[in-house]
Amino acid sequence: MRALVILASLLLPASLAAQEVRSLGDATSPPATLDQIAWLAGSWQGTGLGGESHEAWLPPINGQMAGIFHQSGDGELQFYEILQFVERDGSLVLRLKHFNRDLSGWEDNTAESAVEFPLVAIEDNAAYFSGLTYERVGEEGLRIYLRLRSGEETRVETFELTRID
Numbered sequence: 001m002r003a004l005v006i007l008a009s010l011l012l013p014a015s016l017a018a019q020e021v022r023s024l025g026d027a028t029s030p031p032a033t034l035d036q037i038a039w040l041a042g043s044w045q046g047t048g049l050g051g052e053s054h055e056a057w058l059p060p061i062n063g064q065m066a067g068i069f070h071q072s073g074d075g076e077l078q079f080y081e082i083l084q085f086v087e088r089d090g091s092l093v094l095r096l097k098h099f100n101r102d103l104s105g106w107e108d109n110t111a112e113s114a115v116e117f118p119l120v121a122i123e124d125n126a127a128y129f130s131g132l133t134y135e136r137v138g139e140e141g142l143r144i145y146l147r148l149r150s151g152e153e154t155r156v157e158t159f160e161l162t163r164i165d
Contacts, residue, residue, distance in 0.1 A: 020145040021156050022120045024130035029091035029119040034060035037085060037092070037127050040134060041065070044142050048159030051078065055144075055161060063087045069096075077101045092119040094129050139163075 043056040051073025058066045067083035080099040085092055094117040098106035107113040117129035125136035133145040144159040 020126075020133050020135065021131060021147045022128045022133070024118050024120050027120075029089070029093075030121060031090050032087075032092045032119055032122055034063070034065055034085060034087060034092065036122050037065070037134070039136060040067075040142070042163055043165040044161035045164045046142075046159060046161035048144070048161075049073065049078075049157060053159050053161060055083075055142075057083075060085075079106075092127075092129075093117065094132065 038060055040057045041059040043054070045052070045054050047053060049071055051071055053069070053071055055069045056067060063086060065085040067085075069081040069083060071078045071080075079101065080103070081096045082099070083094065083096045085094055095114040096117075097114050100106070107115070117132045120128040120130055122128070127134045131147040133143075135143040135145070137143050140163045142159075142161040142163070144161065146157045146159070148155055148157055
């Protein structure tokens with residue numbers, strides 16, 4: 001019985017994180033505006049992917065919010081992301097492109113090659129995008145849940161960030 005309780009307690013955080021990442025599937029994104037996620041504007045620092053993570057967002061302007069993310073580990077920068085929230089068809093989409101530390105791109109140079117996360121829902125202190133969630137934790141905390149796939153394997157990576165500006 002004790003072994004079962006220990007096993008359940010070890011699996012509980014992973015299963016809770018998995019519940020925090022939703023998929024849009026064939027559904028349509030709900031109505032939303034950038035004003036609903038404007039609280040993200042600012043700089044955030046913390047941990048994720050086994051290293052140090054930084055993310056910064058500019059305030060909304062002209063139907064877009066621009067951001068940048070960079071990941072460090074083992075004493076060196078690993079990669080960057082250029083991010084943008086855009087209002088599309090009365091809802092929101094998170095779009096991004098990845099870059100190596102020398103700024104060579106992972107995706108090609110076309111707008112269509114951006115990785116996209118359409119909005120699933122905005123509830124309380126969380127914005128759920130298909131495969132990615134931004135959760136506000138108090139006034140100064142941000143938790144990001146990201147579904148990662150590698151072949152047949154799927155896992156949820158959690159980023160724990162704190163506002164630094």
